Amino acid sequence: MVQSLNRLKESPSQTAGPYVHIGLTPNFCGIPGVFEEDLGARMVNDKTKGERITVRTRVFDGTGTPLKDALIEIWQADSDGLYNSPSELRGQADPNFTGWGRKPTDMVSGECVFETIKPGRAPFKDGRMMAPHISFWIVARGINLGLQTRMYFSDEEAANAEDPVLARIEHRLRVPTLIAEHKGGGVYEFDIHLQGDRETVFFDI
Amino acid sequence: MPADKTPNGNPETGAFFQRDRLWHPPAFTPTYKTSVLRSPQKALLSLDNTISEITGPVFGHDMLGELDNDLIHNFAKPGESAIGERIIVYGRVLDERGKGVPGALLEFWQANAGGRYRHKKEGYIAALDPNFGGCGRTIADEDGNYAFRTIKPGPYPWPNGVNDWRPAHIHFSVFGHGFAQRLITQMYFEGDPLIWLCPIVRTIPDRAAIETLIAALDMQATIPMDARAYKFDIVLRGRRSSLFENRLEGN
Numbered sequence: 345m346v347q348s349l350n351r352l353k354e355s356p357s358q359t360a361g362p363y364v365h366i367g368l369t370p371n372f373c374g375i376p377g378v379f380e381e382d383l384g385a386r387m388v389n390d391k392t393k394g395e396r397i398t399v400r401t402r403v404f405d406g407t408g409t410p411l412k413d414a415l416i417e418i419w420q421a422d423s424d425g426l427y428n429s430p431s432e433l434r435g436q437a438d439p440n441f442t443g444w445g446r447k448p449t450d451m452v453s454g455e456c457v458f459e460t461i462k463p464g465r466a467p468f469k470d471g472r473m474m475a476p477h478i479s480f481w482i483v484a485r486g487i488n489l490g491l492q493t494r495m496y497f498s499d500e501e502a503a504n505a506e507d508p509v510l511a512r513i514e515h516r517l518r519v520p521t522l523i524a525e526h527k528g529g530g531v532y533e534f535d536i537h538l539q540g541d542r543e544t545v546f547f548d549i
Numbered sequence: 550m551p552a553d554k555t556p557n558g559n560p561e562t563g564a565f566f567q568r569d570r571l572w573h574p575p576a577f578t579p580t581y582k583t584s585v586l587r588s589p590q591k592a593l594l595s596l597d598n599t600i601s602e603i604t605g606p607v608f609g610h611d612m613l614g615e616l617d618n619d620l621i622h623n624f625a626k627p628g629e630s631a632i633g634e635r636i637i638v639y640g641r642v643l644d645e646r647g648k649g650v651p652g653a654l655l656e657f658w659q660a661n662a663g664g665r666y667r668h669k670k671e672g673y674i675a676a677l678d679p680n681f682g683g684c685g686r687t688i689a690d691e692d693g694n695y696a697f698r699t700i701k702p703g704p705y706p707w708p709n710g711v712n713d714w715r716p717a718h719i720h721f722s723v724f725g726h727g728f729a730q731r732l733i734t735q736m737y738f739e740g741d742p743l744i745w746l747c748p749i750v751r752t753i754p755d756r757a758a759i760e761t762l763i764a765a766l767d768m769q770a771t772i773p774m775d776a777r778a779y780k781f782d783i784v785l786r787g788r789r790s791s792l793f794e795n796r797l798e799g800n
């Protein structure tokens with residue numbers, strides 16, 4: 345026998361199920377009055393620094409059908425590349441930007457829309473700068489463990505080309521699955537594919 | 550609420566332990582049919598955490614309403630309460646190192662005592678309880694402790710196999726200190742025979758892992774003539790100490 349490391353095991357995940365909105369966005373799904381507003385509904389206010397952007401995203405299943413019962417959370421740096429978190433030791437992030445958003449996909453169209461700002465660049469572990477990106481976490485009925493991925497920006501070609509995370513993707517054909525398309529006017533479209541030829545690169549991170 | 554602290558009081562900034570993906574359910578679990586078309590099929594890209602995953606938002610106790618952790622009353626008309634077996638659910642949010650996770654945000658949702666959810670896509674014939682909404686939330690205290698009051702949810706049938714039933718359960722969403730710790734799971738109740746028949750429970754390959762999701766009846770924490778208590782601890786990913794890691798400029 346040897347000494348025990350006394351580590352616990354992470355609680356195993358279970359699917360968020362079809363009624364995740366009751367718990368996480370009750371106002372959205374017709375349970376008003378319990379919470380004043382759904383958490384994560386607003387990321388910016390009048391004083392938030394940075395370029396306003398709209399991120400429109402959809403999540404497609406293996407048949408190409410958009411999920412209408414998913415829930416997405418995003419987490420990102422402010423316009424200076426700082427995170428609004430106690431573990432951010434490089435400086436004080438914009439107090440008028442939470443950096444965190446939560447939205448359900450629309451029950452008819454499957455679309456999920458975030459009003460946010462374009463993040464600045466933050467460093468990789470070795471000090472090289474990562475390209476501007478937004479972290480995504482996707483849960484839904486049929487997803488047993490929340491899916492993690494990132495969204496990069498199509499109009500940041502130079503930064504994307506030197507991004508240390510994108511550089512790790514062996515099959516270069518798959519890199520575009522992480523890059524949202526700029527439709528003009530600060531609107532970005534990010535399609536997430538759970539399966540198929542265009543399957544999004546998901547992270548074990 | 551503060552982040553994890555190092556012994557000298559600074560926030561912890563270490564990467565989270567690698568997730569044990571053999572302990573969690575795999576993505577593709579054909580006996581839970583919806584997973585078939587919603588499971589990624591390509592290998593995940595494995596990366597040590599960067600600052601984008603190590604950090605996470607803070608949720609303050611000031612965002613909570615008085616009845617947020619009382620599902621018996623938070624949707625009920627004044628003077629009325631939800632129908633069902635009154636219970637208290639309490640426990641601790643820990644990380645894999647056994648440290649409490651202060652300030653963890655817990656959100657929960659559940660069916661009513663008859664097994665019916667308040668949701669437009671819900672088609673089960675069991676009656677809605679006009680006094681039960683089915684959602685609540687709380688924030689763990691400085692040691693990671695949390696508690697809420699609710700009614701015991703009923704089991705319900707669901708369209709998967711022709712006769713599949715969910716055991717009584719409460720859905721939990723937990724937000725710790727880093728975006729990489731994000732977790733959704735479900736709590737089951739000690740002694741429920743439906744647990745071992747459920748295709749969703751059985752997406753978890755290891756029986757010992759399933760047992761960590763079964764809350765224990767705690768008669769010592771039960772309030773006489775009022776509510777039984779169930780204890781449910783939740784474990785989030787632990788994080789490395791960054792004491793001896795090489796840190797480059799700008800990091």
Ligand SMILES: [Fe+3]
Pocket residue numbers: 361660715718720
């Ligand atoms: Fe459920």
